[in-house]
Amino acid sequence: MSKLRCAVLLVSSLLCTAYSHAQESQIPASVSNALQAAGIPLQNVSLYVQEASNSGKMMAAANVNVPMNPASTMKLLTTSAALELLGPTYSWKTQAYIDGKRTGTVLQGDLIFKGSGDPKMVLENFWLFLRQIRAKGIRDIRGNVVLDRSIYDDSVASDPSSFDGDPLKPYNVGPDALLVNYKALTFQFEPDDTTGLVNVAVDPPMAGYPVKPPRLDRNGKCGDWTGKLGSSFEGDGASFGGTFASSCGEKIWYVNPYKMSSAQYFGAVFRQMWSDLGGTFSGAIKTGNVPVGASMFTEWSSVTLPEVIxxxxxxxxxxxARQLLLTIGYETSKTPATPESGARAVKSWLASKGIPDNGLVIANGSGLSRTERISANTMGHLLVSEFQSSTMPEFISSMPLVGYDGTMRKRLKNQSVAGQAHMKTGTLDNVRALAGYVLAASGKYYVVAFFINSGNAPRGQAAQDALLQWVYENG
Incomplete structure (x- = not known):
């Protein structure tokens, strides 16, 4: 027998052995076959399927105690902890203080915003908050606008390049106690062949933030259109020194203006909106704390926690998600929040519920991390526990409905499990994760946690989809 043939037989034998272990670990044949076809060894998989009751039977399992990178399924831990630790009616309160004298509609002094870490101070909410201030009688601010972010520790500031070296990506925006509009900008490019110009609109409109458009390329191919723009995003404006091809048509680019400080972003949006509301302000935007003698003028209440999760x-x-972990840290310690204080609170909460942590690592609570770890066993027990919780309806409904919405809207659309499972997905380089609930054809609910950490993880979706369909049919 040739050496080559022996080697082939040896590899085949090892693969067969590995996947026979998969069967011993209670993995359905359809899932085992899909993993094998994708070149994903069983050792790179952590899987847990159990009926969603404390005494429910285990349907499938593999490497349940091995901590793995869960990517965005880590958000299930953060949000479930928040529902119980903060309560389902929790909302964030952003306060406006005045430090000075009011004469009619004139404030001779400072307007101070005290942040609460509101994760959803989107543009319309910020506009309503400012209108609330205007409606209470202030029009002309003859002092400064002061931003109080003291609810967060200074150490929460993060390097937007640290995760993947792409600081322009909106998902790399860091936490901010006075976060507005996720600190993101939307640029819309539209070629005008009649004038020979490229029209560029930026949203939100920002006072003192000029945008220099790119040159129009009438004959070029669109291709890597963002790479051809010659973009420069500074704290006081954006410029596009390159070109934009007519063949691109209308394009939209979502950007994290990372060179723009949080104070600069807040200030530019505030100045524009305040002016649009008929207000005047010519002072500075400063960072500081609410002075002892300041008086609370009005307060904005955010949407409640279920809408946020x-x-x-x-x-x-x-x-x-990062803001939510910090909120947990602040509310449980009443000291300036850090990711560490949030992580301690979540781990303590898990321990109080008797849920094993099996090497749990919480870095920021979002899953956008190379270091976060959780086992399928911990995730599975968490999901079983939450199924018995009074906040179960809010928790389950927060997850994507398979085949219909969220990050699962395009998956399993033509399978019978579509519409019968709520699943959170997780995707990073070398990571594919899935966790949530399946309502089986039998009428019983099952919890599913399925983590793949492998160079071939991007090929693992078929195995995960096969598991959901199998649970639906056989549960």
Whole structure:
């Protein structure tokens, strides 16, 4: 027998042995076959399927105690902890203080915003908050606008390049106690062949933030259009020194203006909106704390926690999840929040519920991390516990409905499990993760946690989809 043939037989034998172990670990044949076809060894998989009751039977399992990178499924831990530790009616309060004298509609002094870490101070909410201030009688601010972010520790500031070296990506925006509009900019490019210009609109409109458009390329191919723009995003404006091809048509680019400080972003949006509301302000935007003698003028209440966790889980919003972990840290310690204080609170909560942590590592609570770890056993027990919780309806409904919405809207659309499972997905380089609930054809609920950490993880979706269909049919 040739050496080559022996080697082939040896490899085949090892693969067969590995996947026979998969069967011993209670993995369905359809899933085992899909993993084998994708070149994903069993050792790179952690899987847990159990009926969603404390005494429910285990349907499938593999490497349940091995901590793995869960990517965005880590958000399920953060949001479930928040529902119980903060309560389902929790909302964030952003306060406006005045430090000075009011004469009619004139404030001779400072307007101070005290941040609460509101994860969803989107543009319309910020506009309503400013209108609330205007409606209470202030029009002309003859002092400064002061931003109080003291609810967060200074150490929460993060390097937007640290995760993947791409600081322009909106998912790399860091936490901010006075976060507005996720600190993101939307640039819309539209070629005008008649004038020979490229029209560029930026949203939100920002006072004192000029935008220099690119040159129009009438004959070029679109291709890597963002790379051809010659972009420069500074704290006081954006310029595009390159070209934009007519063949691109209308394009939209979402950007994290990372060279623009949080204070600069807040200030530019505030100045524009305040002016649009008929207000005047010519002072500076400063960072500081609410002075002892300042008086609370008005307060903005955010949407409640269930709406926030719906955005976090259905659409995998990373900065919102990071803000939520910090809120847990602050509310449980009443000291300036850090990711570490949030992680300690979550781990203590798990321990109080008797849920094993099996090497759990919480870095920022969003899953946008190379270091976060959780086992399928911990995730599975968490999901079983939450199924018995009074906040179970809010928790389950926050997850994508398979085949219909969120990050699962395009998966399993033509399978019978579509519409019968709520699943949170997780995707990073070398990571594919899935966790949530399946309502089986039998009418019983099952919890599913399925983590793949492998160079071939991008090929693992078929195995995960096969598991969901199998649970639906056989549960």
């Amino acid at each position: 719906r955005d976090i889980n259905k659409y995998s919003n990373n900065v919102m």
